Amino acid sequence: TSQTLDISVGGMTCASCVARVERALAQVPGVRSATVNLATESARVVAAPGDDVDARLRRAVRTAGYEPRTAA
Ligand code: 9UX
Numbered sequence: 415t416s417q418t419l420d421i422s423v424g425g426m427t428c429a430s431c432v433a434r435v436e437r438a439l440a441q442v443p444g445v446r447s448a449t450v451n452l453a454t455e456s457a458r459v460v461a462a463p464g465d466d467v468d469a470r471l472r473r474a475v476r477t478a479g480y481e482p483r484t485a486a
Contacts, residue, residue, distance in 0.1 A: 416446060416460050416461060417460070417461055417462075417467065418458060418459070419460075420456055421457045421468075421472065422455060422483035422484055423456060424455060424480065424481035424482075424483050425480040426450070426480060428452075431452070431480070432450045432452050435450045435457060435475060436448050438475060439457060441474065442470045443470070444463075444467060445461045446462065447460045448460075457471075457475070459471055
C-alpha cells in the first residue's frame with residue numbers, strides 16, 4: 415500500500431526549479447514517485463508508509479531552496 419501526499423511548494427519560477435524539487439523529493443526514503451506542478455505550486459508524492467514522511471518531504475523541499483507551505 416502507498417500513501418499520496420500533496421505539498422504546496424513556494425518559490426519555484428522555472429522548469430529547472432521543478433526538476434530540482436522533484437529530485438529532492440525522490441531522494442527521500444520510501445518515495446515511489448514525485449511530481450511537481452509549477453502552475454499550481456504543488457507537489458504530489460506517492461510514498462511507502464512510514465514515520466514522518468510528510469516532515470521529511472518538507473525538509474527536503476526547504477533544503478533544496480524552496481518553501482514548503484500548507485498541505486495542498
Ligand atoms: Mo532558474 Mo528556477 O535559476 O529558480 S532554477 S528560475
